[in-house]
Amino acid sequence: MSQFFNEKARLVTESIDGLQRAAGNPATTTLDGYPHIKVICRTDHKSSRVALISGGGSGHEPSHAGYVGKGMLTAAVCGEVFASPSFDAVLAAILAVTGKAGCVLIVPNYTGDRLNFGLAAERARGLGKKVEMVIVGDDIAIPGLAQPRGVAGVLFVHKIAGYLAEKGASLEVVAAAARSVAAKVVSLGISLSSCTLPGAGREDRVPPGQAELGLGIHGEPGVDQIDFRGAKAVAEILCERLFKQVGKASSYALLLNNLGSTTLLEMGVLANEFLSAASGRKIKLVIGPGLLVTSLDMHGFSASLLPLSRDYAAALAAPVAPAAWPGARVPGKLRRWKLPTGIKSKSEKPSGNASMEQFLSKCCNLLIAMETELNTLDAKVGDGDTGSTVATGARSLKAHITTLPLANPARLLSSLSDLLGKSMGGSSGVLLAIMFAAASQAIESGETWARALQQGLARMKEIGGAKTGDRTMIDALEPALAALASGKPLAIAAVIAREAAEATASMQRAGAGRSTYVSAAKLTGIPDPGAVAVAKLLEGLAAV
């Protein structure tokens, strides 16, 4: 399975560089230790402040490099994909950013990370640095595990410790707060697929109709495979397990983390379930949904809960520099504005006009009579339904004719627009609706029928995008309306329309509509059915 990178050996470093370039952030830098040492640091860190350093294998972006910046991490150490960074990379990060206030290492709990961060901490202490290490194991997937994994809940530690460090709290205070948050946060993930390892591919492990509960963020299999019964059921299972494990509190912060390829549509549905559930009432801050601690392109998500205190809430809500932090928000109550009046067209009062009624009836009869002929023509250059579409619109008009405001031209045109928009179907119905609506406004403002229809046609061309010469009904309609507008009689307009319709037979390329997909060879010699319909209608009307 292809992926957008060059060589696997340069995947992580090139990605870090690209994100650094795109971030355009003058307050971060990398250390000059590629390929082995991949460290991103703040350049605006003060030595009087406690430094916060985290990291781990890559493949969890934006973690952790994305969280380097004022108010969160001072440095992030990146390993290769799903592999711990070496201890000397961690040591480089510690030495690069740790001042007299010391540093706290925030380590998501995986053996390799714990050991390499641990050894680096010892070395740094040997070099005179004050180093505290906090291990975060927030995953509750495996009950009673002595060494639970560190997953997305680590972000609560980054954020709260980062807030305190920025405020100038001492090493002891920052480390104690980080440990306290780490001890309180619980997380659980679920997925519908594994993830694609760069250069290796994806294991099809989750059978259709199943979901993996309690998977790891390195693609480790879940603890259970369960029947997948939709978003609501999934949210209920996660809520139940998380609220059972988390310490009792009156309010909680929820972090909703997209593990990779879950669409924002799905994440929205999940957020709706979590926040509208009974237990959701206790959620007073929400972080995400978003790509926060990913597992490459895994189709899954995780939820993390932290019992809230006033201090935690303030720390979580404080603004920070890193763009990857989505902010912590007080969940909103759903608001609904009433629909504006005016969406439904006012049903116009019918009004009589015998000659108009007769004229419209005649139009309808003529159009209905063309059905087969137009369909046959359209079958050669399109999808064979022009006649049916035209006849459907005409039948609907004929059925409603006595309900129309026949005595008022503007209202009549507006009603025709309504009727055809609703009943004719296809693009043509909407296009004619646009034409009649625009014509209604024109006639209202004092134009003649012919000029009003010309203006309607202009609007239809603008919206529909077809031009003269594009092999559409416009080719016949436009010159015919121009003739009528200049005072020529209907019979002349009919002749002009017919000539124009015949001329479409030699147009070798359609510029709009279904005929755009038909080759020149097949089009040649066949006139456009829409243009023919216009010609036939005018001929019929002229032949009194």
Added chain:
Amino acid sequence: MSQFFNEKARLVTESIDGLQRAAGNPATTTLDGYPHIKVICRTDHKSSRVALISGGGSGHEPSHAGYVGKGMLTAAVCGEVFASPSFDAVLAAILAVTGKAGCVLIVPNYTGDRLNFGLAAERARGLGKKVEMVIVGDDIAIPGLAQPRGVAGVLFVHKIAGYLAEKGASLEVVAAAARSVAAKVVSLGISLSSCTLPGAGREDRVPPGQAELGLGIHGEPGVDQIDFRGAKAVAEILCERLFKQVGKASSYALLLNNLGSTTLLEMGVLANEFLSAASGRKIKLVIGPGLLVTSLDMHGFSASLLPLSRDYAAALAAPVAPAAWPGARVPGKLRRWKLPTGIKSKSEKPSGNASMEQFLSKCCNLLIAMETELNTLDAKVGDGDTGSTVATGARSLKAHITTLPLANPARLLSSLSDLLGKSMGGSSGVLLAIMFAAASQAIESGETWARALQQGLARMKEIGGAKTGDRTMIDALEPALAALASGKPLAIAAVIAREAAEATASMQRAGAGRSTYVSAAKLTGIPDPGAVAVAKLLEGLAAV
């Protein structure tokens, strides 16, 4: 293929509601028209300002609902997945937010959207609203197409028109600016997969090793299938085509859009290619990489270019309320800080100490001699390499013995830490390195050898996570060191270690290391190889 939603009919509305809840934004609302009318509006829009309305089918999240807020859209109209909203939904949006200043409809160019927005515009005009419509067709995939598709470049229109509208510009000015941006922006996408339609699945259309160039954001097939030759080649193709089509300018804005499931790792590599290419020097603003106008979970991306003027740059850089807008940044130059000194352990000056040399040699010989026995034991309860790991460390130490600072206990322990961390391999090497580094600091501060090693062991336990009783070398090492620290002779410590090692044979569950994966039945009766190694070493040392 399962996805995280409930019923398809409620997918879009539940998702909108979930994102509204999670956004916690008091300045947006939905209209009460579900399921048919799905409109998100600003509640803080002033009628003296031009309203901006966009929309289209869903499946492109965060477009367009995510961009509703101060400085961007006034309202977004959402259709079902990949289907245009109906004209009355658009009309509802227009009527809900359009004041005396009028509104501009920003419509990505697809027939259904153009027609439904167009008809809604006519109806709104008929109801007395001032409405302008701007169609955006930024896709350059199909050369010479009269009606190019609207893709991610539409965001440039949202942002620049939004900036002007917020500033109080007139309808004419805002509409003209929107048209001008729409005429200038060019976009092109490429993908390695199609997308998964909710409830329908994913078409496996792109063969391995191929990429689709010029695909549509509704999963329409690309214009070309090309050989995929990595990120650099892809960026070069896109750059070449985009710069060929775009108007000449001295600087450009680049928008890098993740179409769905491309990992942030990959997007970083792509950003690196675009921004480090020769043409990249002309890119003075970058938006993304990010999920901006997606195509569900498509594994692909698009790039959009806009020639920059000073006005455009100011408009793009202005802050806005919608969280989905990632900001426009001046691409950063890569910075590299020099690696801090102190990462490489100083190579200590060798110093002689005959008895220490003899003691260490003896340790090494004893450990090397155990190789086969320990491997055999480990084969029963682990992966059969304990003996080899121990012997590897011992051989390395033996080879370096005369290069060590044998006369200085603290430096010697620190050098042992270095040596074992580098040469022994596996977790055990790092764990011993941690122990000796911590012991070095303890002995430096005046502790005895035995007490210093005890402190080292405590640190190793803390970092490694194994406790007494977890069936590891700790079970023998801890009581033996305690005996030595309390002044007992080596022979007694050896007896204690042996007893403790034998006792591990009855521990039915390993709490750390590979034996955690082995069943109690297999463990019973077999002592832990690490604990045995400690006992045998002490026995050997005691048996002078």
